[in-house]
Amino acid sequence: MNFWEYLGNRHQQLLADAFQHASAVFQCMVIATLLGVLIGVLTYRREWAGNLAITSTATILTVPSLALIGLLIPVLGLGVAPTVTALVLYGLLPITRNAVVGLRGVDPTLVDAAKGIGMSRAARLLRVELPLAWPPILTGIRVATQMLMGIAAIAAFASGPGLGNQIFRGISSLGSSNALNEVLSGTLGIVILALLFDAVYVLIGRLTISRGIRA
Amino acid sequence: MPETQPPTAAAAGPAADAGPAAGAAPVTGATIQLENLSKRYHGSALPAVDSVNMEIGAGELVVFVGPSGCGKSTLLKMINRLIEPTSGRIRIGGEDVTRIDPVKLRRKVGYAIQASGLFPHMTVGDNIGLVPKMIGWSKTKVKDRVEEMLDLVGLDPKEFHGRYPRQLSGGQQQRVGVARALAADPPVLLMDEPFGAVDPITRDHLQDELIRLQRELHKTIVFVTHDFDEAVKLGDRIVVLREQSHIAQFDTPEAILTNPSDDFVSGFVGAGAALKRLNLTRVRDVGIADFPTVSVDDPLQSIFDRLRAGTHSELLLLDRKGRPYKWLRRGDLMRAKGSLARAGTLVGDYVTRDATLRDALEAVLTDSSGRVAVTGRRGEYIGVVDMETLMNSVHELLEEDRLSAMEAQHELEETRAQQTHLAQEGGAAAGPVPENGAGSSVAGGGGRLEGK
Numbered sequence: 001m002n003f004w005e006y007l008g009n010r011h012q013q014l015l016a017d018a019f020q021h022a023s024a025v026f027q028c029m030v031i032a033t034l035l036g037v038l039i040g041v042l043t044y045r046r047e048w049a050g051n052l053a054i055t056s057t058a059t060i061l062t063v064p065s066l067a068l069i070g071l072l073i074p075v076l077g078l079g080v081a082p083t084v085t086a087l088v089l090y091g092l093l094p095i096t097r098n099a100v101v102g103l104r105g106v107d108p109t110l111v112d113a114a115k116g117i118g119m120s121r122a123a124r125l126l127r128v129e130l131p132l133a134w135p136p137i138l139t140g141i142r143v144a145t146q147m148l149m150g151i152a153a154i155a156a157f158a159s160g161p162g163l164g165n166q167i168f169r170g171i172s173s174l175g176s177s178n179a180l181n182e183v184l185s186g187t188l189g190i191v192i193l194a195l196l197f198d199a200v201y202v203l204i205g206r207l208t209i210s211r212g213i214r215a
Numbered sequence: 216m217p218e219t220q221p222p223t224a225a226a227a228g229p230a231a232d233a234g235p236a237a238g239a240a241p242v243t244g245a246t247i248q249l250e251n252l253s254k255r256y257h258g259s260a261l262p263a264v265d266s267v268n269m270e271i272g273a274g275e276l277v278v279f280v281g282p283s284g285c286g287k288s289t290l291l292k293m294i295n296r297l298i299e300p301t302s303g304r305i306r307i308g309g310e311d312v313t314r315i316d317p318v319k320l321r322r323k324v325g326y327a328i329q330a331s332g333l334f335p336h337m338t339v340g341d342n343i344g345l346v347p348k349m350i351g352w353s354k355t356k357v358k359d360r361v362e363e364m365l366d367l368v369g370l371d372p373k374e375f376h377g378r379y380p381r382q383l384s385g386g387q388q389q390r391v392g393v394a395r396a397l398a399a400d401p402p403v404l405l406m407d408e409p410f411g412a413v414d415p416i417t418r419d420h421l422q423d424e425l426i427r428l429q430r431e432l433h434k435t436i437v438f439v440t441h442d443f444d445e446a447v448k449l450g451d452r453i454v455v456l457r458e459q460s461h462i463a464q465f466d467t468p469e470a471i472l473t474n475p476s477d478d479f480v481s482g483f484v485g486a487g488a489a490l491k492r493l494n495l496t497r498v499r500d501v502g503i504a505d506f507p508t509v510s511v512d513d514p515l516q517s518i519f520d521r522l523r524a525g526t527h528s529e530l531l532l533l534d535r536k537g538r539p540y541k542w543l544r545r546g547d548l549m550r551a552k553g554s555l556a557r558a559g560t561l562v563g564d565y566v567t568r569d570a571t572l573r574d575a576l577e578a579v580l581t582d583s584s585g586r587v588a589v590t591g592r593r594g595e596y597i598g599v600v601d602m603e604t605l606m607n608s609v610h611e612l613l614e615e616d617r618l619s620a621m622e623a624q625h626e627l628e629e630t631r632a633q634q635t636h637l638a639q640e641g642g643a644a645a646g647p648v649p650e651n652g653a654g655s656s657v658a659g660g661g662g663r664l665e666g667k
């Protein structure tokens with residue numbers, strides 16, 4: 001069976017896997033974004049806190065994904081829980097770092113002006129600082145998404161959902177007639193998904209970054 | 216042609232209670248009182264601002280001027296508590312605001328800074344409407360206000376409302392910054408070198424604009440600059456600050472120019488105080504003289520006759536709309552063989568009644584006739600100012616300044632003597648009068664005095 005025949009045969013399975021893959025990445029990105037921005041907002045004002053946040057999220061990233069999932073299985077069991085946890089943890093670094101750097105990069109005279117015209121701390125954050133820090137944060141989210149696309153494939157190791165299952169099935173049955181097709185379709189699917197997500201981010205950037213600060 | 220309008224350009228003087236007496240617009244400003252206000256930054260040995268006492272009247276425009284690092288910005292930012300004072304008290308409109316919620320305080324105090332401080336991600340309209348929206352104005356009211364404010368600062372609302380700050384020139388940004396600061400109609404406006412970052416010509420425009428605006432609004436404005444000429448141009452009163460915000464002199468521009476309290480202040484005033492003084496008086500405040508005029512429509516013969524018979528050897532020829540056109544001397548017509556078109560010399564320069572004496576002097580010096588024509592709103596002839604009038608007025612002004620300065624000096628000495636007397640009688644109760652180099656003094660009851 002050549003690759004095209006394989007796709008024709010299995011397209012339903014593949015689509016379901018792709019959908020699950022995308023949905024897992026999407027949901028984890030939502031959680032990671034909320035958490036990452038929150039950590040950024042809570043820490044950027046203090047030198048040490050912000051640096052600690054960046055360093056600790058960076059440390060997580062140095063743990064190989066397979067190892068992290070392996071470590072999580074005894075604690076959280078198999079399936080969705082370790083997958084989500086691992087993906088969120090990996091997604092945190094780029095988002096947290098860019099949130100801290102972005103918020104710190106807001107021109108202090110603008111913050112002064114915001115204070116000076118009587119904006120409360122919350123208003124300053126929501127109306128001035130976050131909108132101005134949003135472009136780098138969105139870049140962080142993009143980078144994190146690309147990363148999670150690949151890492152999500154590893155989740156199949158913990159019986160997680162997604163295209164990783166194709167790849168693992170292929171690897172475990174290397175030599176069989178469909179092994180290559182399986183690995184190839186899984187990998188290609190991930191690449192295509194990543195490109196689609198990126199296109200969506202470009203669109204989101206267009207819609208959410210003010211024309212006044214767009215490059 | 217005597218002018219009945221009040222001399223608005225001349226400072227109203229210490230407008231402690233009533234504010235400027237003249238002027239149609241009501242005073243919307245509030246008094247500002249600073250009492251023993253100090254700021255010591257963390258980790259520095261000397262305070263950046265050391266025990267400042269000052270009272271600014273409602274509707275006054277007071278300029279802080281002083282060398283870089285003397286604490287002007289620190290002092291200014293303590294008024295809206297962007298910088299929290301280490302000690303001392305701030306009152307606005309009589310209310311002690313030293314401990315109230317700073318956000319609430321800042322909604323009563325507009326703030327405009329160098330390079331405008333506009334939020335780049337918001338349109339001009341959103342920037343201006345931000346504070347009104349925050350304090351809960353309705354959408355339509357905010358919208359109307361934004362248009363009103365753009366109008367006020369001389370920008371076409373339709374054109375500029377939807378622009379982003381980066382689509383504006385520096386001067387336009389600065390106007391929007393001022394509009395934003397005034398949007399919620401705060402009684403007090405703080406401005407920290409607002410025109411520091413624009414070119415000299417734009418700065419001149421913006422200064423004129425601010426003067427006009429203040430004539431309409433009568434806010435209490437505190438303006439920081441290190442340009443003494445700017446201070447003279449804008450201030451009802453000027454505070455000259457030396458290091459640690461010690462008040463070197465707090466007085467009207469006239470008084471500081473003619474009677475600087477010490478070498479530090481004279482150093483700051485710089486050379487040419489008498490010339491700078493000319494900037495403070497307008498043509499409308501000096502005698503505008505009549506001058507014999509003829510019109511281009513007059514019969515040639517009558518012009519001839521007047522030139523020959525008149526006591527003046529010179530006439531001003533007006534064009535059909537009554538605007539100054541040419542200076543005609545005796546003999547000019549003869550030389551031009553009776554052609555008005557070729558006779559005489561064209562009027563080079565003219566000034567309006569709002570021009571400063573300095574402008575007038577400049578015009579007189581460059582015009583060959585030794586005088587300058589004064590024109591009205593539509594360029595029509597009103598009168599002339601000549602060298603002699605100018606010299607006399609300047610001498611009178613300087614003399615007047617000298618007298619009032621002497622009077623002030625006298626008064627001050629009297630109060631001092633009285634205080635010393637009181638202190639001697641009251642013993643320790645009255646406390647010593649601190650005599651620091653700045654010469655700032657402490658009044659008896661309230662414990663404050665407006666410099667000297």
Ligand SMILES: Nc1ncnc2c1ncn2[C@@H]1O[C@H](COP(=O)(O)OP(=O)(O)OP(=O)(O)O)[C@@H](O)[C@H]1O
Nearest residue numbers: 256257259263282283284285286287288289290441
């Ligand atoms: N945040 C700060 N921490 C420590 N010292 C400060 C701080 N801000 C200002 N200073 C010091 O306080 C003094 C007064 O500063 P300030 O900014 O008020 O001066 P300024 O008169 O506004 O000067 P300029 O004309 O240059 O703006 C300076 O010596 C400055 O170094």
Ligand SMILES: [Mg+2]
Nearest residue numbers: 287288289407
């Ligand atoms: Mg300053």
